[in-house]
Amino acid sequence: MARIVVAGAGAIGASVAYHLASLGAREVVLADRGRVAGGATSKAMGGVRQQFSTAAEVRLAQASIRFFEELGEPLFHQVGYLFLATTEAGLAELEERRALQADLGVAVERLDAGSVDGLRTDDVLGAVFCATDGVADPPAVTRELVRRALKLGVEVREGTAAEALEADVLVIACGPWSAELGAKRGVDLPVRPLCRQLLETSVLPQLPESLPMVLEAESGFHFRSRGDRLLLAMVDPEPRWSFEEEVDETLFDDRLERLRHRYAPAAEAAIERGWAGLYDMTPDAHPILGEIANGVYAACGFSGHGFMQSPAVGRALAEEILGLSPSLDLGPYRLQRFASEAGFAETLIL
Amino acid sequence: MLRGALAAAVTPLREDGAALDEEAFGPYLEFLATAGLDGILALGTTGEGILLSAAERRRAAELFLAGPLPAIAHCGAQTTAETAALAEHAAGAGAAGVAVISPPYYALDDESLLAHLATAARACTPTPFYVYEFQARSGYAVPLPVLERLRGLAPNLAGLKVSDKPFEAVEPYLLEGLDVFVGAEDLVLAGLERGSAGAVSGLASVFPERVVALVRDRAGHVSELRRALDRYPFQAAAKFVLGRRGVPVREDVRLPLRRLNDEEKRELDAWLESL
Numbered sequence: 001m002a003r004i005v006v007a008g009a010g011a012i013g014a015s016v017a018y019h020l021a022s023l024g025a026r027e028v029v030l031a032d033r034g035r036v037a038g039g040a041t042s043k044a045m046g047g048v049r050q051q052f053s054t055a056a057e058v059r060l061a062q063a064s065i066r067f068f069e070e071l072g073e074p075l076f077h078q079v080g081y082l083f084l085a086t087t088e089a090g091l092a093e094l095e096e097r098r099a100l101q102a103d104l105g106v107a108v109e110r111l112d113a114g115s116v117d118g119l120r121t122d123d124v125l126g127a128v129f130c131a132t133d134g135v136a137d138p139p140a141v142t143r144e145l146v147r148r149a150l151k152l153g154v155e156v157r158e159g160t161a162a163e164a165l166e167a168d169v170l171v172i173a174c175g176p177w178s179a180e181l182g183a184k185r186g187v188d189l190p191v192r193p194l195c196r197q198l199l200e201t202s203v204l205p206q207l208p209e210s211l212p213m214v215l216e217a218e219s220g221f222h223f224r225s226r227g228d229r230l231l232l233a234m235v236d237p238e239p240r241w242s243f244e245e246e247v248d249e250t251l252f253d254d255r256l257e258r259l260r261h262r263y264a265p266a267a268e269a270a271i272e273r274g275w276a277g278l279y280d281m282t283p284d285a286h287p288i289l290g291e292i293a294n295g296v297y298a299a300c301g302f303s304g305h306g307f308m309q310s311p312a313v314g315r316a317l318a319e320e321i322l323g324l325s326p327s328l329d330l331g332p333y334r335l336q337r338f339a340s341e342a343g344f345a346e347t348l349i350l
Numbered sequence: 351m352l353r354g355a356l357a358a359a360v361t362p363l364r365e366d367g368a369a370l371d372e373e374a375f376g377p378y379l380e381f382l383a384t385a386g387l388d389g390i391l392a393l394g395t396t397g398e399g400i401l402l403s404a405a406e407r408r409r410a411a412e413l414f415l416a417g418p419l420p421a422i423a424h425c426g427a428q429t430t431a432e433t434a435a436l437a438e439h440a441a442g443a444g445a446a447g448v449a450v451i452s453p454p455y456y457a458l459d460d461e462s463l464l465a466h467l468a469t470a471a472r473a474c475t476p477t478p479f480y481v482y483e484f485q486a487r488s489g490y491a492v493p494l495p496v497l498e499r500l501r502g503l504a505p506n507l508a509g510l511k512v513s514d515k516p517f518e519a520v521e522p523y524l525l526e527g528l529d530v531f532v533g534a535e536d537l538v539l540a541g542l543e544r545g546s547a548g549a550v551s552g553l554a555s556v557f558p559e560r561v562v563a564l565v566r567d568r569a570g571h572v573s574e575l576r577r578a579l580d581r582y583p584f585q586a587a588a589k590f591v592l593g594r595r596g597v598p599v600r601e602d603v604r605l606p607l608r609r610l611n612d613e614e615k616r617e618l619d620a621w622l623e624s625l
């Protein structure tokens with residue numbers, strides 16, 4: 001049987017390796033130049049949502065949610081995602097997406113945002129809520145997948161460059177570093193790094209455990225609770241296309257002001273810490289999945305929503321590699337799409 | 351992600367234990383790596399971490415991390431501030447993990463202990479964090495509800511090193527989704543059968559090959575070796591035997607620990623001959 005080497009032991013690589021082994025692959029190596037969950041996975045927000053703007057992406061998310069539900073507490077907290085609109089245009093967009101999502105069977109409903117304690121709603125024109133969305137801790141989930149993979153016989157090699165290992169099949173799951181490995185195999189992967197940052201507040205004693213992920217549709221500002229603190233994120237005013245992981249502290253005051261405006265229990269909050277990590281962006285913000293050269297597969301370019309899709313992607317790609325009938329259609333995610341003009345850009349990048 | 355056989359390494363000292371023996375770290379770590387260990391825990395109970403100054407602990411952590419094996423740095427100290435500062439330093443220096451024991455002397459209640467551990471874990475995030483549970487040394491056990499709450503506060507909580515005895519005391523800590531390393535060599539096999547991640551063994555600091563065989567092949571008898579060394583002050587005995595095995599680690603330990611006396615050395619020599 002073929003020896004399969006998965007390059008990159010983040011959320012995606014761990015899921016591919018685990019699913020390969022669970023589907024019967026005997027010789028699977030999960031290799032990382034650094035450590036398990038050491039790269040972007042360790043920096044991520046950990047939101048898990050089905051509310052996307054394209055059908056393909058919604059389906060990936062739906063299949064993944066089922067896996068997260070099986071993982072359950074304490075790895076997955078199904079607190080829901082609440083999108084708020086403060087303009088007519090924003091509301092119209094939410095409604096349009098809600099219709100698409102409802103057609104695909106995602107239970108997204110209109111909600112009176114006032115029902116969430118502490119949320120300021122006098123400027124909110126409307127809100128939609130999906131109760132089956134939630135939040136998870138990406139490194140914890142990834143370590144759990146690696147634990148399960150180890151039990152199934154996967155060999156885990158940390159501090160090891162995948163290209164140094166003999167492989168019949170190579171899976172590139174290196175996030176923003178995927179293009180580098182692709183080039184070594186003669187394939188141009190249009191994946192480039194975008195530096196993003198997360199902020200964490202001081203301890204807020206009154207946070208309810210059930211606080212959903214709250215998102216402002218127009219600005220993209222969003223926050224969630226983690227333990228007794230809030231995590232905040234928002235798109236930078238100018239995108240930072242770089243491998244440099246730098247925290248821009250000049251944005252702290254603005255983010256804190258947005259939080260205090262929106263959420264009364266954060267009135268006394270301070271920003272205690274910020275960190276930066278890398279999105280692996282593709283031109284249309286969709287991942288690249290499938291065979292890109294003889295014996296070389298890609299699972300990269302997730303553009304900031306890889307963790308939440310990692311269960312379904314890992315399974316579907318593993319099925320494809322093993323020649324099984326795929327549980328999901330990966331057709332929309334082939335590398336070849338960039339050769340033509342026809343695209344289907346994901347517009348909801350948070 | 352650490353698994354398997356880890357040595358609770360000794361810390362090479364010189365000048366009657368007053369200074370780090372920097373030149374001995376390299377050969378000692380080579381000796382451990384050659385035996386096939388998967389990693390080390392530095393500056394724990396065997397490693398006299400709690401007896402070293404904060405500056406020495408930082409330096410020693412760097413020396414251990416320069417070696418060929420991935421290392422968990424034990425950063426537990428008496429105060430939260432010192433623990434967090436050491437944890438942050440170890441993470442920055444490239445530790446594969448940070449371990450922290452409950453601070454000894456004051457029996458902390460749940461609230462204080464949780465805050466201490468959460469602050470330490472946060473200081474080293476995203477480096478994996480391990481709770482070092484050793485009731486006989488800290489004076490009190492880490493209550494399970496504290497661990498459960500810590501999981502919610504510290505996403506980098508990766509597992510525990512549990513050095514308690516007997517197995518009934520270890521068992522409650524074998525929680526799903528956490529990597530548990532068993533400290534007591536007698537209990538390593540029972541732990542592995544119940545899904546533990548491996549062993550962090552003081553004996554492996556002297557006889558790494560025996561503990562590697564125990565974990566990897568589930569073979570060999572290590573209890574007698576451990577018992578033989580436990581008749582003496584362990585850190586001194588470990589360093590003495592290392593010297594006898596040709597590893598350039600001196601006998602020096604940090605006061606108030608003491609070296610072996612001549613009679614004890616003669617006994618150990620005779621025992622080593624009999625092996």
